[in-house]
Amino acid sequence: MSNSQRNSFISSLSRRSLLKAGAAAAVLGSSGSLASRAFAAGYPERNIDVIVPTREGGGADRNLRAFTAIWKKYLDTNFEPGFYPGASGRVGYEVYMGKYEPDAYSLIFGNMGPEVLNWVVKEPSFNIDDYIYWGRVDTDPGCLFIGSESKLQTLDDIIAEGKKRKLNVGTSRLAHPASIGMLALAEHTGIEVTLIPLSGGKKTVAGAVTGEVDFSVLTSGTVAAAGDAVKTLLVFNDKNVLGEALDNAPTMNEVYGTNLPPMLSSRAFGIHKAAVDKHPDRFEMLQSTFRKVFDDPEYKASVLKAKGHWEYVNYGGVEECAKFKQAMLELGAKYKSYLTGS
Amino acid sequence: METSFAFFTDLFLHSLSLWWVIIPSIFLGFIVGAIPGFSAANTIIILLPFTLVMDVEVGLVFMVALYCASRMGAGIPAILVNIPGTAGAAATPLDGYPMVKKGQGQMALSISFTSSTLGGLLTTVIALLSMPLLARVGFYMHSVEMVVVMLFGISLIATIASKDTLKGLIAGFFGLMIGSIGADHVYATPRGTMGFLELYDGVPLIPALVGLFAISEAFMVIEGESILSEHSRDRLQTGTWHQTLEGVRITLKRWWHVAWTSLIGLVIGVTPGAGAAIAAFVAYQQSRAFSKTPELYGTGHPEGLIAPESANNGVTAGTLIPLLVLGIPGGATAAIMLVVMQYQGVNTGPRLFMERPELGYGIFMAMFTTYLLMAFTILPLSRYMSRVTLVSTTFMSPLIIGFTLIGSFVPREYMFDMYLAFAFGILGYIARKTGYHVAAILIGVILGPLLEQYMLVALQKSDGDFLTLFSSPLGNILWVALVASLILPAFMKHRQRRRKSVFAEGEG
Numbered sequence: 096m097s098n099s100q101r102n103s104f105i106s107s108l109s110r111r112s113l114l115k116a117g118a119a120a121a122v123l124g125s126s127g128s129l130a131s132r133a134f135a136a137g138y139p140e141r142n143i144d145v146i147v148p149t150r151e152g153g154g155a156d157r158n159l160r161a162f163t164a165i166w167k168k169y170l171d172t173n174f175e176p177g178f179y180p181g182a183s184g185r186v187g188y189e190v191y192m193g194k195y196e197p198d199a200y201s202l203i204f205g206n207m208g209p210e211v212l213n214w215v216v217k218e219p220s221f222n223i224d225d226y227i228y229w230g231r232v233d234t235d236p237g238c239l240f241i242g243s244e245s246k247l248q249t250l251d252d253i254i255a256e257g258k259k260r261k262l263n264v265g266t267s268r269l270a271h272p273a274s275i276g277m278l279a280l281a282e283h284t285g286i287e288v289t290l291i292p293l294s295g296g297k298k299t300v301a302g303a304v305t306g307e308v309d310f311s312v313l314t315s316g317t318v319a320a321a322g323d324a325v326k327t328l329l330v331f332n333d334k335n336v337l338g339e340a341l342d343n344a345p346t347m348n349e350v351y352g353t354n355l356p357p358m359l360s361s362r363a364f365g366i367h368k369a370a371v372d373k374h375p376d377r378f379e380m381l382q383s384t385f386r387k388v389f390d391d392p393e394y395k396a397s398v399l400k401a402k403g404h405w406e407y408v409n410y411g412g413v414e415e416c417a418k419f420k421q422a423m424l425e426l427g428a429k430y431k432s433y434l435t436g437s
Numbered sequence: 438m439e440t441s442f443a444f445f446t447d448l449f450l451h452s453l454s455l456w457w458v459i460i461p462s463i464f465l466g467f468i469v470g471a472i473p474g475f476s477a478a479n480t481i482i483i484l485l486p487f488t489l490v491m492d493v494e495v496g497l498v499f500m501v502a503l504y505c506a507s508r509m510g511a512g513i514p515a516i517l518v519n520i521p522g523t524a525g526a527a528a529t530p531l532d533g534y535p536m537v538k539k540g541q542g543q544m545a546l547s548i549s550f551t552s553s554t555l556g557g558l559l560t561t562v563i564a565l566l567s568m569p570l571l572a573r574v575g576f577y578m579h580s581v582e583m584v585v586v587m588l589f590g591i592s593l594i595a596t597i598a599s600k601d602t603l604k605g606l607i608a609g610f611f612g613l614m615i616g617s618i619g620a621d622h623v624y625a626t627p628r629g630t631m632g633f634l635e636l637y638d639g640v641p642l643i644p645a646l647v648g649l650f651a652i653s654e655a656f657m658v659i660e661g662e663s664i665l666s667e668h669s670r671d672r673l674q675t676g677t678w679h680q681t682l683e684g685v686r687i688t689l690k691r692w693w694h695v696a697w698t699s700l701i702g703l704v705i706g707v708t709p710g711a712g713a714a715i716a717a718f719v720a721y722q723q724s725r726a727f728s729k730t731p732e733l734y735g736t737g738h739p740e741g742l743i744a745p746e747s748a749n750n751g752v753t754a755g756t757l758i759p760l761l762v763l764g765i766p767g768g769a770t771a772a773i774m775l776v777v778m779q780y781q782g783v784n785t786g787p788r789l790f791m792e793r794p795e796l797g798y799g800i801f802m803a804m805f806t807t808y809l810l811m812a813f814t815i816l817p818l819s820r821y822m823s824r825v826t827l828v829s830t831t832f833m834s835p836l837i838i839g840f841t842l843i844g845s846f847v848p849r850e851y852m853f854d855m856y857l858a859f860a861f862g863i864l865g866y867i868a869r870k871t872g873y874h875v876a877a878i879l880i881g882v883i884l885g886p887l888l889e890q891y892m893l894v895a896l897q898k899s900d901g902d903f904l905t906l907f908s909s910p911l912g913n914i915l916w917v918a919l920v921a922s923l924i925l926p927a928f929m930k931h932r933q934r935r936r937k938s939v940f941a942e943g944e945g
Contacts (some may be wrong), residue, residue: 151482152773157780160485177850181638182620182627189634216624244576263898269624291897292623294890297772301765305575307894320779322786324764402779436624 138377139172144201145364148187148210150180154296154317158362159204161401162232165394169384176204183268184210185219192221197367199377207231207419208314208360212270215427216434227371228420229378230364230385231411235404236332237273237358238315238341239280240325242304250328250350253310257286265293265302265311270434273312275426276331276347276358278433283351300325314360315341316404331358336406356422361409363416386410445565448799452806455498459807462502463814469503470510472844476523477507478769479848485773493781497774497800501757502807504770505557508713508753509811512549512746517542517825518837520651522844524642524883525713525749528721530650531876532734532741539737540669542823547684548739549746550816555688556699556747557808560754563703565801571755572762574707577911580894584906585915586705587888590718592923594877596725597735601872608873612881615640622890623897635853644854645882647841648861649868649875655841656866659834665826681819687739694740695747698724702748706755712768713749714883720748726922731930754804761789761797838862 145163149155156176163174179187184205195201207228214223239253247253256262266274269292281288291308293299296317303311304324318327319340327344335341347355364385371378388394389410398405411419427434452459469475481488481500488496511526516533529549536545564571578586594609618629619639630636663670688695698720705716724744725734734741756768764786766772778785789797828836845858865875899905907913 150769151479152769152776157776179849183625185620185625186634186637189637193634213625217626261900289897289900291894293894294622297766301575301759301763304763304765305579307579308898322764322784323788324786400780400782402782434624 142173142175145174145176146187146191146203147176147178148184148205151178161397165388165391169387183213197369199370199374203365205365206360207363208272209270211420211423212427215431216270225368226365227368228363228365228416229413231416232362233407234359234361234409235314235316235407236330237276238318238327239312239329240318240327241310243326254284261287261289263308264288264290265299265308266290267296267299268292272358275430277312279355448802452802458495458498459502459810462499463506463811466503466506467510470507471513477504481773488777489780496777498803500774501803505753505807508750509553516545519654521646527714528717528745532738535737537826540672542826543680543820544684546819547681548688548742551685551688552695552743552746553750554808554812555695557750560699560703560751561801561805564754568758568762571707571758575759578708580891581909581912583891587884589722590715590884593718593722594880597874597877604873605877608877609881612878613885616882616885622893635851639886641854643848644845644858645861647845648858649865649879651837651841652862653865655834655837658830694743698744699747699751702751703755706752707758713752716748716752717745720744726926731926
């Protein structure tokens, strides 16, 4: 319909006919909305698969179980986790994008920090805009920590030693926000470090505790869970929100007056972009029920019972997730040469 | 709380009172251990929702009992039908299966159960008494030392190759090449994956295990009517309880062998990241190296069965020590136990022994009780289990292939893994037919990636300086021990031969 046609159509409408049309539109609109809701009400008709790109029994598994245990009440269906670890999370994403239908009956539960950095190191076989993160569960900043028996007991010890020799720093993987935090620290203080990927959080903690490496960097939630065996010296965030659980360690910005953005790992649910486009009603239902979990006292109780950190639970929607993903891609691009060894 | 004799007695009596959890867990663990592809770790994960609602003590006892029993159970198919269900049992068929072929299946199972029980009991007691000391092992066993430990296991390839050096070494190198498939440890760049996403994480162990051992064996035995010769069938059919008792006697007579091989398992188990497969291969290699009859290994020699079974049960206690003392899980099962403990608000590490000593020590006491109860519940079953080998190959082979293909599917639920197991089966069949030892291939597949991982860490730490491998005192001691264990047997053999010839000349 052209503009002139539209104008003549509008001017030809009498007030009454306008009211009639308005009423009809309202009925149609509401019936459309009803139909849409009725359609979404039929969803989900079966269990929802959740692809986890890490091993069973790890932090993601714990996090997912605690969250879905409450979410299923609101969505009225069960969640079936499938674990596809390998190649720093790459396998899980490839499986999700390559083998699951975009019908909103499958989600991916990933870690937006290290897993997005992965795409900078090596592009996946799919277009990274073909999936979106839409439901952030938590944000967990990286930190620097030592084993309780380490010879390097303070940040000053580390800097002094780092000026004498190259320090070995354990990390769960190179493409990790905590690794980037460490590189930024080394750049700022002029110390030399070698990042040693130790394949996973448990081994990274063990590396620092047993003296395999001089110290390690990792997401702080895992470090806090390691208890007295470790001591945190620095947090790569705006604030140490866990306080005593992280030995009241200061942030890098506080100590060095830098302007480092938070180096966060962030677990979030993702979905095929095509599923969002094809089934907006289903996606809406996922989003609305997801949001309710954060206000449910049972969720808080289960996080605390599992010795999780409620301070890190942090709701985020499509917009926040998209911003995070973009920030990670930019950060990865900046440190690409180091992450790829090129 | 004082850890006096009375304290331990109380703990023991208390753990005995939990028999109603332990005994069902033993049978469950025994079954999942015996099914290739299943393991204590994935069973505990499946049952995690139940474990989380149990009382923390009951939940932990359930997991510990299941863990110990599954380790013992994994030896059954390895011995009876040459199917090591887990990597930890990969060295078990080397001598277990030849015993079965001689009609000594019942005795082989009895030896396996007894050495597992004794090894488990001994290492549990040692763990209970010297936990803080043992937890220190991880502080000394770093990447450099672990490279040498891996080489102990890998040197078994040379031992296996002793009958046909070239073929043995080719098989070993082939295994190492297969082991290098997957994303590299530093930059996660895929290598040799041929575009298969399923190989990004390396060649999965279970399909490789069951393919190389079980499926190839099924192809082999289908050529005959039975796994056993006529003579062996008669021997098994007419077998009485005597064979079981004989197995117990043989093992008890070699108590010292059980003791030191299980200690190898304990020490390797304590080292975070190391596991039962390494322990079993190292124990087998060491057992053969210092044996007076190394030529009998691989032919159904009891010591060749005792060594891996004692060692992999020694790992069971060892792997829990870093979890409880330091808060660092030593393996997959320990990691899941940590999940349960954290969920229940129980602290691990030194605080556990200050706040809840009855739980910290209680876990090991439950392990001790489990092994004790297993001796009475499982050992008598060896007579009946060994009858499996009497089943005609017409039924046995399809059953083996069917079960193992399912087993290879279970851990990751990839159809690809079933095809892979089948491909390994064909590879194993060709290897057997042409005189290449499948165990040599498998050692490369299992230990190759671990060696690479430790080697890379060691080299990265030293900026690529290979001399770092000789930079640690403990590492150097291990190097000397490795060289000695490779040279001494040949030297002793040479000396023995010379003595014999001098003696013969003297007589002549």
